[in-house]
Amino acid sequence: xxxxxxxxxxxxxxxxxxxxxxxxxxxxxxxxxxxxxxxxxxxxxxxxxxxxxxxxxxxxxxxxxxxxxxxxxxxxxxxxxxxxxxxxxxxxxxxxxxxxxxxxxxxxxxxxxxxxxxxxxxxxxxxxxxxxxxxxxxxxxxxxxxxxxxxxxxxxxxxxxxxxxxxxxxxxxxxxxxxxxxxxxxxxxxxxxxxxxxxxxxxxxxxxxxxxxxxxxxxxxxxxxxxxxxxxxxxxxxx
Numbered sequence: 001x002x003x004x005x006x007x008x009x010x011x012x013x014x015x016x017x018x019x020x021x022x023x024x025x026x027x028x029x030x031x032x033x034x035x036x037x038x039x040x041x042x043x044x045x046x047x048x049x050x051x052x053x054x055x056x057x058x059x060x061x062x063x064x065x066x067x068x069x070x071x072x073x074x075x076x077x078x079x080x081x082x083x084x085x086x087x088x089x090x091x092x093x094x095x096x097x098x099x100x101x102x103x104x105x106x107x108x109x110x111x112x113x114x115x116x117x118x119x120x121x122x123x124x125x126x127x128x129x130x131x132x133x134x135x136x137x138x139x140x141x142x143x144x145x146x147x148x149x150x151x152x153x154x155x156x157x158x159x160x161x162x163x164x165x166x167x168x169x170x171x172x173x174x175x176x177x178x179x180x181x182x183x184x185x186x187x188x189x190x191x192x193x194x195x196x197x198x199x200x201x202x203x204x205x206x207x208x209x210x211x212x213x214x215x216x217x218x219x220x221x222x223x224x225x226x227x228x229x230x231x232x233x234x235x236x237x238x239x
Contacts (some may be wrong), residue, residue: 007067009042009060011035012201018043018068040068057190062198066155074157081163082125086118088166088181093117120225127221129156131214136196139206151199159195162188189215 006015013034019027030039042050042064053061065071090113133149140147162184169180189211196207 006039007063008032008035008037008039009063009068010037012063015039040064043068054191057194059194059198062159062194065158066151066195066198071158074154077161078125078157081160082118082121084163084166085121086114088170089117089121090114091170120222123225124218124222125160128214128218129153131217132156132192132196132210135210135213136200136206139210140200148199152196155195155199156192159191160188162191 006018007013008015011032011034013032015030015032017030018040019029021027029041029043031037032039040063042053042061050061050064054065093113133147133152136152137147137149165184165187166181169177169184193204193207193211196202196210197204200207
């Protein structure tokens with residue numbers, strides 16, 4: 001098995017190790033041979049500090065998480081974020097459907113619409129990721145370089161952690177909730193763009209282009225599904 005390669009969080013150069021373990025439990029952080037800075041200063045930091053820097057979209061924190069750690073919770077995080085998004089849509093749907101029937105209290109936890117909305121959120125996420133990967137694949141083919149699809153997909157899923165913020169935004173509902181939802185969406189897209197920059201070591205323009213392309217494709221599919229739903233309801237009402 002080939003030795004694992006790490007990345008310098010400052011200059012993105014390869015490194016064979018993050019620290020050197022001497023006797024008596026003494027650790028010395030490895031210095032990058034290119035930029036002469038510590039390869040990864042975050043190995044000494046508290047996870048809370050790392051999370052704060054990642055929330056601020058610092059590229060060093062993203063490199064630490066994506067290259068120098070073994071985080072394999074991206075699929076679990078993806079499912080949890082989809083549940084958060086489905087719950088947001090479901091709560092908005094329930095709020096718009098006023099009904100005084102007491103039986104609704106019993107059926108509240110059995111609404112099948114939640115699962116439909118979960119499937120819809122999953123489809124939209126799949127379309128977004130497919131759009132981003134397609135644009136990046138075309139750009140990489142034009143430049144003659146390969147594309148790490150697995151690493152990119154993992155980065156996109158991990159960088160969507162901001163969707164977790166939808167839950168407190170729904171619980172503490174106020175007049176500015178629509179603005180909060182828009183800001184959370186903007187934060188998630190910004191994190192996606194930063195994750196693409198880290199994986200491909202590309203320009204901000206290319207990563208933003210890929211994210212915008214994926215967002216446009218996702219929006220188009222969502223509007224097409226809504227139009228199809230309205231047409232089907234009209235057709236059924238005519239029968």
